[in-house]
Amino acid sequence: MHPAMPLSVYRGRFAPSPTGPLHLGSLVTAVASYLEARTHHGEWLVRIEDVDSTRVIPDSSRQILHTLASFGMNWNGEVVYQSQRHASYQAALAELNKNGLIYPCTCTRREIADSAVMNSERPVYSGKCRNGLSGNYGGRPHTLRVKTEYSRIEFVDHLQGKVHQCVQKEIGDFVLRRADGIYTYQLAVVVDDAWQGMTHIVRGMDLLHSTPRQIYLQKLLGYQTPVYLHLPLVVNKQGEKLSKQTLATPIDLARPLPQLVATLRFLGQNPPDELVEGDITSFWQWAQANWQAEKIPKGNRFMSEL
DSSP: OOOOOTTTTTTTEEOSSSSOOOOOOOOOOOHHHHHHHHTTTTTEEEEEEOOGGOOOOOOOOHHHHHHHHHTTTTSSSOEEEGGGGGGHHHHHHHHHHHTTTTEOOOOOOOHHHHHHHSSSSSOOOOTTTTOOOOSSOOOOOEEEEOOOSSSEEEEEEETTTTEEEEEHHHHHHHHEEEESSOBOOOHHHHHHHHHHTTOEEEEEEEGGHHHHHHHHHHHHHHHOEEEEEEEEOEEESSSSSTTTTTTTOOOOOOOHHHHHHHHHHHHTOOOOGGGGOOOHHHHHHHHHHOGGGGSSOOOOEEEOOO
16 A cells, blocks of 8 residues: 555554563453444454564464454555564655664663653753764664754544644654664554555554654655544453453453443443343444444543453
């Protein structure tokens, strides 16, 4: 798919990382992205975001795809694996390099922390290596950073409303390739969304802060910017996002309907109780006929892990 394709047909995606089985938080994103695509008579693709090989759990990709199929979410086309897309990420870096927009950085984490400029939320890289490295850095490990500008990125999220960020001030020059040679999420997701012709991105609120960086990269690479909708996160009783780190319970493949109905309710919909007693086909028929994205709550909330 060419980055310059017109954004006329709805094309969305679910892009999990294979770091373990899906949990209820993952299911919320899958269901919302699926229903947004289907109710717009669009395509719903699945991409496995395994670009960071150090975090991949063996067999997770197969488990994730099996779960989606078991829950009645059928995707369009072939599944894309980021681990097979390295040449495209390198080509994007070469394009940025040709235009003088990236540079090597040999700063260690300690050096970055010591020289960082603090904003209200997090340390911002100072740009120490931006004007060139002193001496011959030779084979020393180095990241590749993109040069940012002191200008504001603005967009309107379909659920969260207007968002703005000055990337240079709030983030600084950010990393596109790590010192160990692994391409970062920010680069991979931008290249892949453009290549696959994504028109709409439905994902969790935890990625809202990354979106201005991605829009900035889209502009540098001449890509179109999709429409974004960032969903509320499912949190545990301690207010922590459900994740492998917070020991989230995996989805129960033996009980799809109670979890699907609970997911719709979390998303502000009002499915009847009897859907739990039906079958997968009748669930999706009701969900697609009654889906209203404007009813999704904005804020993160607890949902019982059933």
